[in-house]
Amino acid sequence: MADDIVFELLHSEIINYAMEQSKDNSEKKEADLSIVEYIGFAAGYKVMERLTREWSRFKDELDTMKFVCTDFWTCIYKKQIDNLRTNHQGVYVLQDNAFRFLTNFSNGQQYLEYAPRYVAYTCGLIRGGLANLSINSIVTAEVQSMPSCKFHIHVQRV
Amino acid sequence: MAVCVAVIGKDNSPLYIGGIGNDTGTDNELSRQWLVHTALDALEERLATTNTNNAAAGTNTARADLRDLYLGLLYSTDTHKIYGYVTNTRIKLVLVTSSTSPSGSNIRDAEVRTALRRLHALYADAICNPFHLPGDQITSPKFDKQVKSLMLNNV
Numbered sequence: 408m409a410d411d412i413v414f415e416l417l418h419s420e421i422i423n424y425a426m427e428q429s430k431d432n433s434e435k436k437e438a439d440l441s442i443v444e445y446i447g448f449a450a451g452y453k454v455m456e457r458l459t460r461e462w463s464r465f466k467d468e469l470d471t472m473k474f475v476c477t478d479f480w481t482c483i484y485k486k487q488i489d490n491l492r493t494n495h496q497g498v499y500v501l502q503d504n505a506f507r508f509l510t511n512f513s514n515g516q517q518y519l520e521y522a523p524r525y526v527a528y529t530c531g532l533i534r535g536g537l538a539n540l541s542i543n544s545i546v547t548a549e550v551q552s553m554p555s556c557k558f559h560i561h562v563q564r565v
Numbered sequence: 566m567a568v569c570v571a572v573i574g575k576d577n578s579p580l581y582i583g584g585i586g587n588d589t590g591t592d593n594e595l596s597r598q599w600l601v602h603t604a605l606d607a608l609e610e611r612l613a614t615t616n617t618n619n620a621a622a623g624t625n626t627a628r629a630d631l632r633d634l635y636l637g638l639l640y641s642t643d644t645h646k647i648y649g650y651v652t653n654t655r656i657k658l659v660l661v662t663s664s665t666s667p668s669g670s671n672i673r674d675a676e677v678r679t680a681l682r683r684l685h686a687l688y689a690d691a692i693c694n695p696f697h698l699p700g701d702q703i704t705s706p707k708f709d710k711q712v713k714s715l716m717l718n719n720v
Contacts, residue, residue, distance in 0.1 A: 449695075452699055453692055453693050455654060456652070456654055456656075456688075456689045456692050456693075457689045457693075459652065459653035459654060460652070460685060460686065460689060462653055463633060463634070464633075464634065464651075464653060465653060538699075539654045539699070540653060540654055540655075541575060541654075541655050
């Protein structure tokens with residue numbers, strides 16, 4: 408669909424821009440993706456306010472995570488999370504078997520080293536959404552084989 | 566209908582307090598703040614009972630109602646009635662009506678509910694301003710104007 412591709416292209420341009428910036432600023436090998444993560448955070452925060460408008464109050468944390476996996480994900484990536492796992496102690500693993508930003512790449516090992524750039528935005532998106540629902544967390548991503556991606560959410564308890 | 570509406574943030578700090586009428590004096594501003602803040606305790610209490618009821622997970626018939634975002638009449642004084650609404654994102658919306666004015670004394674619950682739902686929609690729009698940072702006061706004149714017209718339309 409036309410409106411989907413706009414988001415995808417804008418996203419890849421944001422990554423390119425951030426890469427360009429970090430190239431100028433420092434000679435570090437590690438790319439600076441914190442700006443991309445922050446853009447995701449702001450977007451997630453705002454989307455969540457809209458999305459939960461018609462919803463009844465969430466029962467608990469797991470209920471909130473289910474919401475993120477189903478409705479929040481559908482709103483942004485037009486599909487649901489394929490697998491949600493938790494240890495019931497504040498660690499959640501969300502697995503997407505065909506993550507949208509990675510589906511256009513080779514399925515083999517070819518671009519595996521660049522994959523982390525394309526998941527930073529989404530980490531921020533999840534973190535921002537949860538932050539607005541009063542859940543402070545650290546979100547990291549892991550890509551092992553190409554179109555599938557795992558997001559690890561560590562909830563910070565005070 | 567409404568004499569005052571307020572948007573209260575996650576940490577009980579006021580993000581926006583707006584009233585109507587020709588009075589913009591400091592005294593009125595203070596009395597508004599006072600009215601809104603008297604309701605906050607009642608609001609917290611209402612939320613706490615919601616949580617315990619859910620934890621008990623009993624087949625309580627009132628449970629569905631308690632999970633509603635609209636919390637109904639929180640507090641009433643001789644002159645004012647205070648209604649509350651809490652979003653999923655812990656933003657508290659408070660609406661104060663005057664029970665001395667003819668239009669405010671016989672206001673229906675459904676009207677307040679719709680007004681607060683519309684306020685929530687306006688808030689969600691205001692928050693989408695990219696220059697607005699989470700937790701900041703809402704200073705947008707557009708939001709102010711929309712809220713004022715919301716209050717007046719319901720007279």
